[in-house]
Amino acid sequence: MKPMKDLSANIAGLPINPAITNASGIYPYPSMLKRLAEYDIGAVVTKSVTYDEREGHESPVFEKCSDGAYINAVGLSCPGYKQIKQELEDAQPIRKPLIVSLAADTENEAIEMIEAFDGFADAFEMNYSCPNISPGETCGMAIGKYPRRIESLTRAAKESTKKPIITKLPPRGDRFEFLESVDAAVSSGADAISAINTIADAMKINIEAKYPVLSNKYGGLSGHGIMPLGVGRVYMIREKYPDIPIGGIGGIKDAEDIIEYILAGADYVAIGTDLGIKTTIGAGEYLTSLIKKIEEYMDKNNIISLRELGGVAHEK
Amino acid sequence: MKSDDYSKYLIKDITEETSKIRTFEFDREIDAKPGQFVMAWIPGVSSNPYSVAKSIPFWLTIKKMGDKNSFSSKAFEMDIGDELYISEPRGNSFLDFLKEEVDQFFLAGGYGSIPLAPLAEIMDKKPQIIMLGAETREKILYEKRFKENSKNVKVTTDDGSYGLRGQITDLLQSDTFIDPGSQFFVCGPNEMLDKSGEILTEKGVDEDNIIMSVNRYMKCGKGGCGSCGIGEYRACVDGPVFSYEQIKDGLKYKRGKSGRIEYSQHIQFGLFE
Numbered sequence: 072m073k074p075m076k077d078l079s080a081n082i083a084g085l086p087i088n089p090a091i092t093n094a095s096g097i098y099p100y101p102s103m104l105k106r107l108a109e110y111d112i113g114a115v116v117t118k119s120v121t122y123d124e125r126e127g128h129e130s131p132v133f134e135k136c137s138d139g140a141y142i143n144a145v146g147l148s149c150p151g152y153k154q155i156k157q158e159l160e161d162a163q164p165i166r167k168p169l170i171v172s173l174a175a176d177t178e179n180e181a182i183e184m185i186e187a188f189d190g191f192a193d194a195f196e197m198n199y200s201c202p203n204i205s206p207g208e209t210c211g212m213a214i215g216k217y218p219r220r221i222e223s224l225t226r227a228a229k230e231s232t233k234k235p236i237i238t239k240l241p242p243r244g245d246r247f248e249f250l251e252s253v254d255a256a257v258s259s260g261a262d263a264i265s266a267i268n269t270i271a272d273a274m275k276i277n278i279e280a281k282y283p284v285l286s287n288k289y290g291g292l293s294g295h296g297i298m299p300l301g302v303g304r305v306y307m308i309r310e311k312y313p314d315i316p317i318g319g320i321g322g323i324k325d326a327e328d329i330i331e332y333i334l335a336g337a338d339y340v341a342i343g344t345d346l347g348i349k350t351t352i353g354a355g356e357y358l359t360s361l362i363k364k365i366e367e368y369m370d371k372n373n374i375i376s377l378r379e380l381g382g383v384a385h386e387k
Numbered sequence: 388m389k390s391d392d393y394s395k396y397l398i399k400d401i402t403e404e405t406s407k408i409r410t411f412e413f414d415r416e417i418d419a420k421p422g423q424f425v426m427a428w429i430p431g432v433s434s435n436p437y438s439v440a441k442s443i444p445f446w447l448t449i450k451k452m453g454d455k456n457s458f459s460s461k462a463f464e465m466d467i468g469d470e471l472y473i474s475e476p477r478g479n480s481f482l483d484f485l486k487e488e489v490d491q492f493f494l495a496g497g498y499g500s501i502p503l504a505p506l507a508e509i510m511d512k513k514p515q516i517i518m519l520g521a522e523t524r525e526k527i528l529y530e531k532r533f534k535e536n537s538k539n540v541k542v543t544t545d546d547g548s549y550g551l552r553g554q555i556t557d558l559l560q561s562d563t564f565i566d567p568g569s570q571f572f573v574c575g576p577n578e579m580l581d582k583s584g585e586i587l588t589e590k591g592v593d594e595d596n597i598i599m600s601v602n603r604y605m606k607c608g609k610g611g612c613g614s615c616g617i618g619e620y621r622a623c624v625d626g627p628v629f630s631y632e633q634i635k636d637g638l639k640y641k642r643g644k645s646g647r648i649e650y651s652q653h654i655q656f657g658l659f660e
Contacts, residue, residue: 099613100646102637106619118613126644130434131426133607134392145612150647158648279395280472282430347611350624 076366077376080113080339082316083235083262085168085194087113087339089362090377091329094320094343095119095172095196095239096145101155101162103351108167110355111362113339115167117155119174119198121210122184124151128203129286136275139322140297141344142290143269144203147174147211152184159191168193170237174201176209178227185231194234194262197224199252200241202271202291212271215241218255225259235262237318242267242300246307253308257315265318265341266304269293293344298322302335309336309382326364336382393428393472396445398465405525408498409463410440410448411471417445420480421506422600422628426608428472432461436605436623438502439476447471448501448528477608478627481506481572484598489569493517493537494555494583496575500528502600502627503574507536515569516541518558520579524549556582559590567591574600581638584631594632601627601634604642616642 079088092114098107099118108115127148135141149155159169171192175181185195199221201211214220221238228236238256243249256264269291275284283289301321308317319337323329324345332340346354365377374380400412419425419439427447428434435458440446451459462471481502485491491514495503500519507514513536520543521527527549533540542550543558551558556579559565567590573583580599587597603615603622615622618637620629640648 097611097613100616100642102619103613103616103621124645124647127606130606130608131392131428133609133611135609141611143607143611145606148606148612148614148645150642150645154646154648277393277430277472280393280428280430284393284428286433344611347613348609348624350610351620352625 074375076369077378078362078365079377080316082194082237082318082338085114085235087168089113089365090333090339091358091361092116092170092318092339092341093346094341095198097343097347101158101165104169105162105165106351107354108165111358112167114170114193115165116170116196116341117159117172118149119147119172119201120152120155120184120188121147121149121174122152122176122180125149131284131286134275134284136273139295139324140292141294142273142275142285142292144285144287144290146203146287147201149174152187156187159188163191170194170196172196172198172239174198174210175224178224181224181227182231185228189232189234192234194237195228195232196237196239196265197228198239199224200239200268202241202269203287212241212268215252216243218251221252221255222259225256225261229260237261237263237265239265239268239318239320242270242304242321246303249304250307250311253311257312261315263316263318263338264308265320266308267297267301267321270297270300293322295322295324295328295345298328298331302331305332305337306335306384309385313382326361326368329361329365330368330380333377333380334382334384336385338381392426392474395470396473398467398469398471399444401467404448404528407451408448408528409451410446411462411465413445413447413471413473415445416443417473417476418442419476420482421509422481422502423476423478424608424627425476426474427458427462428474429458429461430472432456433458435459436608438600438627439505440501441505448498450498474608478623479625481598481600481628482509484570484628484630485510486570487512489596490515490566492565492569492571493533494559494571494573494575494579495533496520496555496579497522497526498528499573499575499579499600500533501574503572504529504532506572507533510536513537514572515539516564518543518555520544520555520558520575522546555579556586559583559586565590565592570596570598572598577602577638577641584635584638588631594635595630597631599629599631599634601629601638604644614642614646
């Protein structure tokens with residue numbers, strides 16, 4: 072008999088087994104996360120919670136541009152954290168660790184929301200990366216592109232809880248600019264970094280209508296096509312910070328994509344678009360097939376623990 | 388694969404069903420199964436989900452809702468020859484649930500007639516009984532289509548202006564003709580679905596023999612945003628047709644645009660309300 076394989080990750084004390092989560096925004100409501108948690112997934116992540124109610128953008132909000140390229144501008148819709156807190160309480164028990172994603176505008180909002188969720192969240196993911204905010208808004212990427220704001224929010228979050236704080240960064244600029252954001256997160260005490268979010272300000276024009284399809288016109292680019300950018304961002308974080316836990320996000324479709332992220336230095340991965348577009352039952356089958364294929368790869372490479380692959384692409 | 392979600396369709400005919408409901412006929416057919424929906428888009432305005440009312444020719448039946456800038460208000464300003472942008476048909480179909488070996492009952496409340504009419508037309512063995520309800524006689528939709536496809540159409544109106552006074556759920560409650568071994572296809576306002584499910588299960592009908600098409604606030608229409616959540620499911624990719632067993636808890640509430648939960652009995656954003 073072959074030995075049991077270990078596909079787990081450890082994020083600042085939080086076990087994620089297997090090392091796969093949904094990306095925030097996919098399966099947005101607690102009743103859906105409860106179902107998702109029944110599947111082969113290591114943790115579930117809420118849609119980003121905002122302090123106040125937000126309606127988000129008008130439809131169309133999510134469209135396919137080509138195979139492997141989607142754009143979305145949902146616009147951080149949320150009924151407000153109080154309702155989500157109630158729904159999460161009602162949905163208990165959720166069978167996997169729960170990561171609460173927060174899109175705070177200010178330090179005070181972050182502190183209040185962390186207090187509200189601290190009782191049942193296993194970790195928090197700070198959304199510094201949603202690109203679909205309107206001019207003048209101060210959450211999402213309006214944090215991620217300013218290292219000072221990353222530091223200030225992350226410090227406030229760290230002081231409010233003992234739970235791990237994961238900072239989710241946008242793929243800002245070139246690697247020198249991006250690493251400024253990473254430096255800010257690490258120096259202010261982030262327990263882990265997840266990257267990337269969708270790539271800002273993409274557009275699809277319908278050539279019959281001769282008009283942009285998204286009602287927000289611009290949207291974040293997602294899907295398999297963005298994966299090389301995500302892998303590059305993860306690689307550069309790992310290159311500079313050998314020990315910080317990393318969540319690799321962006322364009323994952325198949326098991327080999329997950330392995331690629333792990334080789335680049337990710338400890339765990341999150342799947343967005345390609346998980347979201349499936350039926351709920353289809354998502355369960357998909358996750359099971361990913362695990363099976365990862366195990367096959369491990370067999371072939373004589374590996375018992377996925378961690379043996381962590382950052383291997385940096386060696387030689 | 389086509390890289391875009393929306394194709395141009397020209398309006399060929401418009402029928403005024405009621406003062407607030409119009410049926411738009413388009414210049415070409417669509418390959419949709421009964422119960423499937425499309426996203427319809429007006430560039431620069433917004434998009435909305437609609438059940439396909441008929442595939443050949445392609446009909447959408449649209450209810451005017453919201454303010455003057457809403458999708459449906461703008462659609463009501465359109466004329467023959469104008470263009471609407473339509474996605475490929477999405478979601479599942481009533482046919483995925485249809486059991487040939489038992490009898491079918493239809494319960495169509497208000498705009499709930501829209502997805503059920505094409506189902507009645509496509510079935511080899513026609514529905515045993517169709518219950519058709521609306522607030523007033525004027526709001527009864529597709530009576531002719533249903534009468535052509537069932538020998539027994541029972542009509543109810545809230546005000547008694549046509550057929551029996553009351554609602555379909557009153558008819559269900561009082562009636563003795565219900566055969567618990569049959570299948571029940573239900574579409575209508577959320578409260579009607581909720582109540583019908585309760586009444587039918589009390590009468591001994593299996594929860595998975597009660598098939599419902601639901602309407603939820605839908606934004607992306609392809610699984611990504613989750614706005615159309617009903618319990619653990621998303622109406623766009625998992626439905627819009629479900630068995631009562633799958634959604635009975637989800638029928639207890641609806642969500643608004645932000646995701647805010649609304650328990651009110653008169654939620655006014657749903658197509659079938």
